[in-house]
Amino acid sequence: xxxxxxxxxxxxxxxxxxxxxxxxxxxxxxxxxxxxxxxxxxxxxxxxxxxxxxxxxxxxxxxxxxxxxxxxxxxxxxxxxxxxxxxxxxxxxxxxxxxxxxxxxxxxxxxxxxxxxxxxxxxxxxxxxxxxxxxxxxxxxxxxxxxxxxxxxxxxxxxxxxxxxxxxxxxxxxxxxxxxxxxxxxxxxxxxxxxxxxxxxxxxxxxxxxxxxxxxxxxxxxxxxxxxxxxxxxxxxxxxxxxxxxxxxxxxxxxxxxxxxxxxxxxxxxxxxxxxxxxxxxxxxxxxxxxxxxxxxxxxxxxxxxxxxxxxxxxxxxxxxxxxxxxxxxxxxxxxxxxxxxxxxxxxxxxxxxxxxxxxxxxxxxxxxxxxxxxxxxxxxxxxx
Amino acid sequence: xxxxxxxxxxxxxxxxxxxxxxxxxxxxxxxxxxxxxxxxxxxxxxxxxxxxxxxxxxxxxxxxxxxxxxxxxxxxxxxxxxxxxxxxxxxxxxxxxxxxxxxxxxxxxxxxxxxxxxxxxxxxxxxxxxxxxxxxxxxxxxxxxxxxxxxxxxxxxxxxxxxxxxxxxxxxxxxxxxxxxxxxxxxxxxxxxxxxxxxxxxxxxxxxxxxxxxxxxxxxxxxxxxxxxxxxxxxxxxxxxxxxxxxxxxxxxxxxxxxxxxxxxxxxxxxxxxxxxxxxxxxxxxxxxxxxxxxxxxxxxxxxxxxxxxxxxxxxxxxxxxxxxxxxxxxxxxxxxxxxxxxxxxxxxxxxxxxxxxxxxxxxxxxxxxxxxxxxxxxx
Numbered sequence: 203x204x205x206x207x208x209x210x211x212x213x214x215x216x217x218x219x220x221x222x223x224x225x226x227x228x229x230x231x232x233x234x235x236x237x238x239x240x241x242x243x244x245x246x247x248x249x250x251x252x253x254x255x256x257x258x259x260x261x262x263x264x265x266x267x268x269x270x271x272x273x274x275x276x277x278x279x280x281x282x283x284x285x286x287x288x289x290x291x292x293x294x295x296x297x298x299x300x301x302x303x304x305x306x307x308x309x310x311x312x313x314x315x316x317x318x319x320x321x322x323x324x325x326x327x328x329x330x331x332x333x334x335x336x337x338x339x340x341x342x343x344x345x346x347x348x349x350x351x352x353x354x355x356x357x358x359x360x361x362x363x364x365x366x367x368x369x370x371x372x373x374x375x376x377x378x379x380x381x382x383x384x385x386x387x388x389x390x391x392x393x394x395x396x397x398x399x400x401x402x403x404x405x406x407x408x409x410x411x412x413x414x415x416x417x418x419x420x421x422x423x424x425x426x427x428x429x430x431x432x433x434x435x436x437x438x439x440x441x442x443x444x445x446x447x448x449x450x451x452x453x454x455x456x457x458x459x460x461x462x463x464x465x466x467x468x469x470x471x472x473x474x475x476x477x478x479x480x481x482x483x484x485x486x487x488x489x490x491x492x493x494x495x496x497x498x499x500x501x502x503x504x505x506x507x508x509x510x511x512x513x514x515x516x517x518x519x520x521x522x523x524x525x526x527x528x529x530x531x532x533x534x535x536x537x538x539x540x541x542x543x544x545x546x547x548x549x550x551x552x553x554x555x556x557x558x559x560x561x562x563x564x565x566x567x568x569x570x571x572x573x574x575x576x577x578x579x580x581x582x583x584x585x586x587x
Numbered sequence: 588x589x590x591x592x593x594x595x596x597x598x599x600x601x602x603x604x605x606x607x608x609x610x611x612x613x614x615x616x617x618x619x620x621x622x623x624x625x626x627x628x629x630x631x632x633x634x635x636x637x638x639x640x641x642x643x644x645x646x647x648x649x650x651x652x653x654x655x656x657x658x659x660x661x662x663x664x665x666x667x668x669x670x671x672x673x674x675x676x677x678x679x680x681x682x683x684x685x686x687x688x689x690x691x692x693x694x695x696x697x698x699x700x701x702x703x704x705x706x707x708x709x710x711x712x713x714x715x716x717x718x719x720x721x722x723x724x725x726x727x728x729x730x731x732x733x734x735x736x737x738x739x740x741x742x743x744x745x746x747x748x749x750x751x752x753x754x755x756x757x758x759x760x761x762x763x764x765x766x767x768x769x770x771x772x773x774x775x776x777x778x779x780x781x782x783x784x785x786x787x788x789x790x791x792x793x794x795x796x797x798x799x800x801x802x803x804x805x806x807x808x809x810x811x812x813x814x815x816x817x818x819x820x821x822x823x824x825x826x827x828x829x830x831x832x833x834x835x836x837x838x839x840x841x842x843x844x845x846x847x848x849x850x851x852x853x854x855x856x857x858x859x860x861x862x863x864x865x866x867x868x869x870x871x872x873x874x875x876x877x878x879x880x881x882x883x884x885x886x887x888x889x890x891x892x893x894x895x896x897x898x899x900x901x902x903x904x905x906x907x908x909x910x911x912x913x914x915x916x917x918x919x920x921x922x923x924x925x926x927x928x929x930x931x932x933x934x935x936x937x938x939x940x941x942x943x944x945x946x947x948x949x950x951x952x953x954x955x956x957x958x959x960x961x962x963x964x965x966x967x
Contacts, residue, residue, distance in 0.1 A: 328927070331858075358927050405616060405932035407922075407941070475716035485954060534919070541786075541944065545714045545952060546739050549786045549945050556786035560941070563922060564930060571926050573867060 205502065211274060218275050221251060222282030231283055232552070240365060240411055241286045248290050249319025253279070255294070258301065262313035269446070269511035273453035273504060280457025281464070283554075284561035285411045291454050292412065295360045296325030296370030298443040299388055302516070303431030308390055312368055321367025321393075326356035326417055327440065338381045341419065343373035343389055345426065350375070350389055352397075352422040358568070362400050363413025366393045371419070372436055386436030390428040397422040408560035444578075445507070445517035447569040452504050452522075452529035455565040459500065459533040462558040463493050466540035469547075480543070489543065493536045500525075500532040520582035527575045533562035592651050599658045602631060608662040615938050618789040620669055628670060628700065633659070635698025637674040638682065642694035649828075650890035653835030660839030664942035665790030667836055672742045673697050675832055676950070677704025679825045680750040680767050684810040684817070693748055693769065705746035707737040707770070707796055708822055715955050717752075718761035718819065722798060724753035724768065729805050731755075731768065733776070733798040739949075743779050743794035747772050750809065750825070751796075752818050759816065767809040767818035776801030787941030827900055829950045830907040831893065834886045837914035837946050838879065844914075844921045844939050845875045851924060868924055875917050882910045901963035904956040911946035912953065918943055 207215070225244050234241055248254055256272040258264020265271075280287030294316045300309055300323075315321040332338045341354025352373055356362075359369070369391040376385030391398070399418040406414065431439045467490060470480040480486050507525035510518035537559035541548035548555055566572065606627060614620055628634065636652050638644025647655065652674070659667045672678075678697050681689055681704075696702040713719040722735025733753055740749070749770040756764030770777055780795030808815055852868055889902045918940035922929040929936045947953045 403931060406930045407932070407937035408930065474712075475714060475719065485957075538915075542947065542953070546709065546948060549948055551784040551786065556944075560786070563919075563937075563940075567922065567927050567930050572923050573926075576867070 211271070214271055214274050215278055217251070218278030221248070222278065226282040226286060231286060234411055235285070238410060240363070240413070241289050244286055245290060245293065246319045249317065253290060254319055255313065255317025258313050258317050262309055263317035264313065268514070269449060269517070270505070270508040273449055273508045276450060276453035277457040277460065280454045281461040284458040284461060284558040285409060287457055288409050288454055288561060288564070289411050291450060292360050293319070293322050296323050298446045299325070299370050299430055299439060300390070302443060303388065303439050304390070307427065308430065312390065315367045322361040322365045324359050324361040324366045324369045326359045326362070326369045326371040328358045329355060330357055337383055339372055339374050339386055341371065341373050342377055343375045343387065345375070348426045349423045350426065350428065352389065352391065352419040352424070355416060355418045357416050358403070359415045359417045361413055362415030362417050368392050369417065370430065372440060375433055383437040385434055387433045388430040388436050388439055389424055390430055391419070391422060391424050395422050395424060408557070408564035442516055444570065445511070445519055445522035448522040448526035449504065449507050449511070449517070451565045451569040452507065452526040455529040455533035455562055456497070456500050456504055458558050458562045458565065459497050459529070459536040462537040462540035462555050463497060465555055466543040470543050486543065489539050493539050496532045496536060500529040503528045520579055523570070523575045523578045526570060527572060527579070530562065530566035534559070534566060537562045592647070596654055596658060599631065599655055602627070603658055603661050607666050611663045611935065611938070612933055614663055614665065614790045615932060620665060620790050625669060625700070628666070633670045634673045634700030636670070638678065638694050638698040642690060642698055644694070644698035648894045649831060650887060650894055653831050653886060653890050656832055656835035657839035657842070660836045661843040663790060663938060664836065664840065665788050668741060668788055668791035671832065672706055672746070673700070673704045675829045676706035676825050677742070677746065677748070677750055679828055680809050680821045681769065683824055684767070684814060684821045686811045689769065689809065697748070702747035703742050703745045705740055705742045705749045706825070707740050707749045707751040709737060709739050711736065711738055715952055717822065720752060720754060720765070722751070722753040724755050724766055724803070730802040731805065731808070733768070733770070733801040733803055735798050737796040739783060739793045740796050741791060741793050743796060744782065744792045749796065752822050755815055761819045763816045765819040766815050767821045768803050769807040769809060770801065770803055771807070774801055774803060786944055787938065788945055826950055827903060830903040831886065831890055833946050833950055834906040834910040837910035837943060838882050838886055840939055840943050841875070841879050841882070841914045841917045844917050844936065845872070845879060847936060848872060848875070848921050848924050871920050871924065875920065878913045878917065882913055885909060901960055904959040907951065908953045908956040908960070911943065914943040914946060
């Protein structure tokens with residue numbers, strides 16, 4: 203089994219590295235952080251370079267590559283910067299639903315907008331009282347003449363801000379089914395439709411540059427044709443793209459870990475205390491060795507999960523969930539160690555690693571937390587998943 | 588005496604719950620504690636917990652002091668930080684080694700909270716390697732001239748007096764060549780530099796200190812001219828004492844976080860989530876509670892030994908490293924229990940995670956603590 207990347211993949215990694223070197227300037231990023239502004243310019247440039255529609259078919263302005271290439275790129279962007287990387291990696295939040303289940307007209311209209319960095323997309327799944335998998339959804343979509351009329355409130359909508367072009371919304375289209383997972387459907391809602399109110403969810407631990415919103419839909423009307431996939435099939439479709447979300451957050455987490463590692467490794471090689479470089483203390487060397495080992499382990503797990511998505515497969519559930527579980531925990535441990543390696547500087551915003559730690563926690567909490575992942579992994583082992 | 592202290596402890600507990608905690612989110616978002624709250628802290632005697640009664644403080648024992656910190660940290664860590672240096676590293680040098688005049692001049696206003704005391708040891712090249720400080724002090728007539736820069740100094744913006752360590756003999760350095768001075772705000776050549784933007788403890792302000800030909804009178808050498816060159820010993824004793832305080836702070840935060848998690852799980856049970864779906868979380872709560880119980884015994888026992896006059900250097904290091912690592916671990920687990928909602932500042936948990944992280948770094952990193960502990964084990 204050859205674990206080395208082929209020439210094409212190495213080239214992709216290098217392209218991302220060059221992009222990061224040219225665009226992720228420290229002063230620019232800290233300026234964005236201090237003003238809590240979306241990395242607009244970097245996002246547009248990423249669109250130009252094809253980083254936002256990596257695995258969209260070329261017919262929809264994509265690069266026609268696969269999940270493996272996507273996670274290579276996302277990891278590289280997060281290594282460059284955990285917060286900017288998250289914005290770029292999550293720019294197409296929910297587009298996997300469109301890719302897998304949308305019809306041709308919907309895909310042709312909306313996917314290019316994301317690939318070209320015209321708009322962001324937002325996945326509106328969770329609600330204040332919903333379960334982690336879409337249970338107890340209360341947002342309704344009632345068919346009136348040839349339109350769906352949507353009413354409800356969604357929370358933790360990533361990209362629910364001003365640059366969003368459309369929402370991918372999980373709705374209850376058959377209210378007679380009660381609060382069960384049956385009777386749910388996915389609808390595409392253009393962001394400029396009347397009746398949508400967005401509210402930022404306030405200060406949080408990480409992903410500072412991302413808009414995370416509560417979105418209220420009040421008598422929002424969309425054409426019948428905005429149904430993505432089959433009516434009543436919403437829950438299954440949500441489950442269907444979960445593996446993809448696992449891999450995306452795993453790639454962000456892994457890149458965050460790698461970025462924290464590189465920064466702290468560089469620091470301990472130049473910082474002197476007690477008459478020697480910090481790297482020359484055995485404890486430091488063992489810490490570095492552990493961090494590097496955990497990162498490589500997580501990377502192989504991520505690659506395994508991503509490769510199971512080859513040829514547009516929805517991926518192996520066990521491996522995709524394991525990849526997220528390991529990558530996120532590794533990111534937390536590595537970033538925590540990185541802070542410690544920097545000493546007092548590790549606690550100072552200017553030195554970045556504390557932000558990588560906070561962003562790592564976001565990756566661990568979003569897109570399926572540790573608890574949810576372990577439940578799902580166990581089910582695959584027992585034979586239910 | 589015990590009843591009196593217990594009344595005080597409960598008073599502080601109520602103060603935290605009714606006054607400090609309701610303001611916690613705002614303090615976090617503003618990055619500052621309103622002066623009205625600081626004034627209430629003054630009138631409760633919080634600035635003079637460890638200062639003897641003869642100087643206007645409460646003269647608490649070590650055990651009593653850490654029990655108060657345990658209460659005070661059931662909210663944002665910055666409140667304890669505001670009084671921490673006045674009770675600890677900022678003032679203890681004067682209490683341990685100061686002249687009678689220095690004690691009677693400075694300790695009463697510190698205890699009353701009118702003066703805040705800060706501790707200035709750390710520099711850009713002297714973190715864990717405190718002996719590597721570069722700030723110098725040269726005698727010139729009746730004054731010492733200080734030159735250098737200090738970094739990450741807590742409460743620099745509100746402090747009136749700064750226990751400052753400077754090299755007075757370049758040959759001897761930490762072995763008899765470092766002196767502790769009381770530098771006062773407003774002394775010529777002394778200025779406060781840029782403030783740090785930190786991961787947490789946002790309501791607690793740390794700054795650079797700049798000494799540029801700063802004139803400090805001879806009278807301000809801690810312990811007088813006889814103590815010139817003895818400052819490093821003073822500094823180490825002061826830091827030694829601080830470890831139990833940090834242990835108390837970490838313990839208080841952990842306990843509060845556990846209680847928030849327990850409330851959360853009770854809510855989940857109330858909203859009909861099947862108990863079998865909560866087993867993993869229940870086991871997490873059990874582990875948290877067990878660690879906290881162990882930490883509390885360790886902390887209280889060590890504090891008692893110290894009050895009995897024993898040398899607790901090694902044990903205090905154990906307490907610091909155990910309690911602070913526990914606090915990080917518990918806050919992290921708590922965020923998992925709160926899931927997505929845990930990431931929001933308004934839900935409190937994430938602030939605890941960011942606040943407690945510094946405890947494993949300052950006043951002696953966990954690595955330094957492990958050196959102290961193992962050195963003691965291997966000592967012949």
